[in-house]
């Protein structure tokens with residue numbers, strides 16, 4: 177079995193050695209421009225078109241992240257990049273859910289305990305106990321209730337917050353109210369105080385967090401974008417912060433990354449920013465998942481994690 181690997185920034189040797197250890201009888205190599213030799217599996221991030229195009233012998237392509245929007249958008253301009261019938265897989269959790277839970281829970285607790293207000297008071301040397309927020313006024317709504325959103329919702333429910341989620345089809349997570357489809361979006365938003373986004377980037381979800389959505393949230397809402405920058409209309413968020421409809425936002429992802437130095441988001445006192453690291457690929461977990469999936473494909477099984485090109489995620 178031949179496995180080819182391409183990632184613009186990862187430590188290639190670490191991945192080649194790791195995959196070799198997990199599948200000892202495989203020949204694992206770094207793909208380099210001009211390499212047109214056949215392969216059974218490809219592990220990729222931002223793959224050059226010629227790495228995959230024409231390779232209909234591939235039995236699987238593994239994206240080395242959870243979101244496959246960068247690969248699917250390249251397919252728009254280079255439809256032959258993924259040969260017909262070759263399945264595309266993505267990383268399902270592989271250590272990312274725990275990171276998302278840490279990020280979301282810590283920030284929700286930060287807002288709930290009013291640490292942002294106390295930091296502002298501290299800067300004025302003011303000793304002023306504020307009224308507590310109540311859990312019943314702190315309903316958390318998770319947009320996108322898949323592998324990551326579902327786990328984030330569960331971890332917040334464990335802190336006794338009222339939690340709801342929104343997805344394409346109904347979910348059955350204990351203690352979490354599930355809303356599905358565009359028909360139920362308004363009901364989901366109505367009363368949501370903390371909006372956490374974990375949707376995939378698809379034509380249906382681009383720009384979904386806009387004025388119309390923000391205006392339906394509870395007053396003094398909080399917004400956390402952990403999925404993709406294109407989901408959020410940045411100017412609409414700034415307007416909602418200025419009007420007071422939104423009290424604060426925590427953003428990990430941006431329409432343009434790195435976020436340009438002149439972006440007004442940097443200077444806004446009620447926007448917190450992290451540089452797209454809410455959940456990063458954990459190499460060992462990812463390699464174990466890929467090796468397990470390869471074994472399943474080799475046995476003729478249908479492993480989970482296959483991307484639906486039709487749904488776009």
Ligand SMILES: NC(=O)c1ccc[n+]([C@@H]2O[C@H](COP(=O)([O-])OP(=O)(O)OC[C@H]3O[C@@H](n4cnc5c(N)ncnc54)[C@H](O)[C@@H]3O)[C@@H](O)[C@H]2O)c1
Pocket residue numbers: 242243244267268269272319320321322323324325326342343344345357374375376377378380381402403404428429452453454455456489
């Ligand atoms: N910031 C980061 O560091 C980081 C890390 C990993 C993943 N992500 C992002 O998180 C996203 C989610 O990852 P995942 O593994 O949970 O994905 P997933 O495919 O398991 O879940 C997607 C969820 O979104 C819902 N959904 C999709 N389209 C919808 C629509 N039109 N209307 C309503 N619901 C819709 C699905 O029903 C599902 O519940 C990724 O696509 C990626 O963009 C970000």
Ligand SMILES: O=C(O)[C@H](O)CO
Pocket residue numbers: 240241242243244455456457
């Ligand atoms: O989707 C992912 O895995 C991360 O956001 C990196 O792009």
